[in-house]
Amino acid sequence: MNNNGKRVVVITGATSGIGRAVANRFAAASDHVIAIGRKTAELKNLAAETGALGAQAETIAVDITNETDLANLFQQAIARAGRLDVLVNAAGHIASGTIENTSMAAWDAMMNVNLRSVFHLMQLAAPHLIETQGNIVNISSVTGLRSFPGVLAYCVSKAGLDQLTRCAALELAPKGVRVNAVNPGVVVTEIHKRGGMSEADYETFLEHSKTTHPLGRVGKPSEIADLVFYLASAQAAWITGGTYQIDGGRALTCAR
Secondary structure (H helix, E strand, C coil): CCCCCCCEEEEECCCCHHHHHHHHHHHHCCCEEEEEECCHHHHHHHHHHHHCCCCCEEEEECCCCCHHHHHHHHHHHHHHHCCCCEEEECCCCCCCECCCCCCHHHHHHHHHHHHHHHHHHHHHHHHHHHHHCCEEEEECCHHHCCCCCCEHHHHHHHHHHHHHHHHHHHHHHHHCCEEEEEEECCECCCHHHHCCCCHHHHHHHHHHHHHHCCCCCCECHHHHHHHHHHHCCHHHCCCCCCEEEECCCHHHCCCC
């Protein structure tokens, strides 16, 4: 941590949904937030939002699938903040598709955002986190733990992310770096609509999801952010390699 006890936290996918809620959660604790996203206008809005919470908040416009952008990301972050304590990988992409009709382009798009870029970000962040005995929290999905029809590539990418989390946790533990993941069920965000779902279909999907989650409702981004915040905290200092369901009981059920 910095001399003032506040952490430097890099958050990808920070301009919407779970990533935005995570940025605001760390900002509310006055941590130094470095928000990563592609949309400059949204990053500007987020900086004002987190800054209003009393945090030192900065933004860096990055396409996480662009290797050159990623190579420069942590150089910029360290130049600005001097260190790195937490990396939260919240950027994600989903699109519908089965084993029969998922195109290679769609497959690659989901693997590149949900898995390949996360591996690269973790690899680049590791030396800095080793210096600070920091930690990583990955945003996975209930689909990493259970199979669901119609979102094959997404399921595979999240299952891969869970295994990446466990393998990295094992390798980095001797160096004092913890790695964990959270596995949300359906949460109200923009990810499904960005993946091609219409507004009407999304509302129908949310209504149906009340019946597929045993607690009878979908999740809120702030609920996921609270778990991420805990896993990144000193209170979770003996937790690593975990993939934590936060899904209203969804992973306990059969596909329906």
